Amino acid sequence: MPRRPTADTGLAALADEDLMQLVRRGDSAAFEVIYERHSSAAYSLAYRMTGARGQAEDVVQEAFLSLWRSGARYDRARGSVRTWVLGIVHNRAIDSLRRAGVHDRRRAATDDDSIAERMEAPDRTDAEAARRGEAREVRRALLTLPAEQSRVIELAYFGGFTHSEIATMLGSPIGTIKGRMRLGLEKMRVQLGDAVEAPSA
Amino acid sequence: MICDRTLDAGSYVLHAMDDDEAAQYAAHVASCPDCTAAVADMQLVADTLPMAAPQLAPPPALKGRIMAVVEAEAQLLRAAGPEADRPPAPSPARRRRLWGLGDALRVRPLAAVGVACALLAAGLVGGAVLTGGGGDAVVRTVQASAPDGATARVELTDDGQAELVFDRMPQAPVGRVYQVWLKREGGDPQPTHTLFTVREDGRARVTVDESVEGIDQLLVTAEPGGGSQRPTRAPVVAADLS
Numbered sequence: 001m002p003r004r005p006t007a008d009t010g011l012a013a014l015a016d017e018d019l020m021q022l023v024r025r026g027d028s029a030a031f032e033v034i035y036e037r038h039s040s041a042a043y044s045l046a047y048r049m050t051g052a053r054g055q056a057e058d059v060v061q062e063a064f065l066s067l068w069r070s071g072a073r074y075d076r077a078r079g080s081v082r083t084w085v086l087g088i089v090h091n092r093a094i095d096s097l098r099r100a101g102v103h104d105r106r107r108a109a110t111d112d113d114s115i116a117e118r119m120e121a122p123d124r125t126d127a128e129a130a131r132r133g134e135a136r137e138v139r140r141a142l143l144t145l146p147a148e149q150s151r152v153i154e155l156a157y158f159g160g161f162t163h164s165e166i167a168t169m170l171g172s173p174i175g176t177i178k179g180r181m182r183l184g185l186e187k188m189r190v191q192l193g194d195a196v197e198a199p200s201a
Numbered sequence: 202m203i204c205d206r207t208l209d210a211g212s213y214v215l216h217a218m219d220d221d222e223a224a225q226y227a228a229h230v231a232s233c234p235d236c237t238a239a240v241a242d243m244q245l246v247a248d249t250l251p252m253a254a255p256q257l258a259p260p261p262a263l264k265g266r267i268m269a270v271v272e273a274e275a276q277l278l279r280a281a282g283p284e285a286d287r288p289p290a291p292s293p294a295r296r297r298r299l300w301g302l303g304d305a306l307r308v309r310p311l312a313a314v315g316v317a318c319a320l321l322a323a324g325l326v327g328g329a330v331l332t333g334g335g336g337d338a339v340v341r342t343v344q345a346s347a348p349d350g351a352t353a354r355v356e357l358t359d360d361g362q363a364e365l366v367f368d369r370m371p372q373a374p375v376g377r378v379y380q381v382w383l384k385r386e387g388g389d390p391q392p393t394h395t396l397f398t399v400r401e402d403g404r405a406r407v408t409v410d411e412s413v414e415g416i417d418q419l420l421v422t423a424e425p426g427g428g429s430q431r432p433t434r435a436p437v438v439a440a441d442l443s
Contacts, residue, residue, distance in 0.1 A: 026274075026275050026278035026279070028271045028426075032268060035268075040256060041251060041256070042259070043258070044255060044256045044257045045254050048254035053260075061263065061267055064267050069274075083248045086248075087248075094216050134249075138250065138253045139252075139253045153215060156212070156216070157215045157216070157217075162219050178208050181211030182207075185243045185247065186242075186246075188246045
């Protein structure tokens with residue numbers, strides 16, 4: 001559906017950071033390339049968090065329009081464009097979940113890989129294949145954590161629950177929940193090693 | 202002695218604090234080297250978590266919807282000229298939340314686009330930006346042909362301004378926006394910069410950005426995102442103004 005195939009514009013060869021310079025000046029074709037590169041990751045995160053297609057689409061739309069309108073806020077010193085995009089998606093999804101209330105979020109906190117994996121996007125480029133390898137490592141690092149730690153991390157990050165809500169849900173003191181989050185993330189850091197030191201562009 | 206509030210770093214980067222707690226902790230982090238280091242460490246790990254989600258392809262129609270808005274705003278930005286390239290003035294408003302990635306949330310739209318966004322939210326783009334609120338008396342109303350079930354009329358003022366009023370108008374097809382054309386007798390339809398979308402309920406009020414004095418016919422077509430120089434589709438709305 002793109003009116004101009006992005007491969008023909010030469011923009012496809014540019015790095016994200018350079019494309020963002022153009023987006024900042026209102027270049028819609030540069031924005032389209034950014035969208036092509038990161039919309040799968042954005043949609044996947046939004047779907048994992050909301051568990052509903054319509055809500056996930058709304059979140060992704062809000063996030064990318066916010067990126068388009070506030071591109072000037074991107075600061076390459078603070079990380080990759082991808083991390084920035086996914087940070088916006090995460091915030092929008094949390095807003096959406098917290099508006100929806102606790103009841104709806106219980107559903108989102110339970111994984112439904114069986115449906116999701118069937119819709120999995122094919123690898124089109126080496127970069128995507130490499131990312132898939134990294135994704136496996138992250139999932140493995142999460143899986144090898146003690147269940148009590150991976151559970152609080154998933155409830156917080158993907159479920160959008162606050163530490164107080166999680167404490168109530170699991171019947172543990174807040175300090176314990178915070179400790180598990182911190183410990184779990186520290187272990188993941190060790191497990192992931194270099195992968196987290198040098199985030200890929 | 203390490204600051205005992207480093208305990209909160211995990212919860213903070215996972216966004217598991219409510220807004221007040223997050224704001225308080227962010228203020229503390231700013232003046233605490235221990236917590237700054239702990240948050241930076243935890244953030245690196247949190248940034249990898251999106252990859253733990255099963256990877257899905259977004260529906261193609263989503264891209265069409267997003268690009269339609271982006272193209273329409275890019276067009277407005279071009280119409281606004283060099284003014285629009287100026288860096289936006291710092292906004293005094295601070296977003297309530299102060300996450301690690303908080304900067305991404307402090308939206309400071311380019312000046313021209315900011316106006317466009319407000320109008321998009323209201324369901325119309327284009328002409329209204331340029332002509333402003335007028336307030337001239339409507340001297341004539343012309344019913345326009347419209348798709349089945351929809352109604353459209355043109356309200357004309359005595360100084361040649363026209364406003365289109367829609368009800369139950371269907372949404373433009375994915376990836377397209379509506380564009381207004383003006384046609385003089387015997388001539389081809391001329392493009393205007395008036396691009397618009399309609400609200401969910403099919404209502405919209407659209408001020409045409411050019412005078413319709415001497416115009417024979419006003420047309421509306423569904424065009425690709427940024428509008429067209431020549432109509433690419435048959436008109437969905439037509440009004441005889443002569």
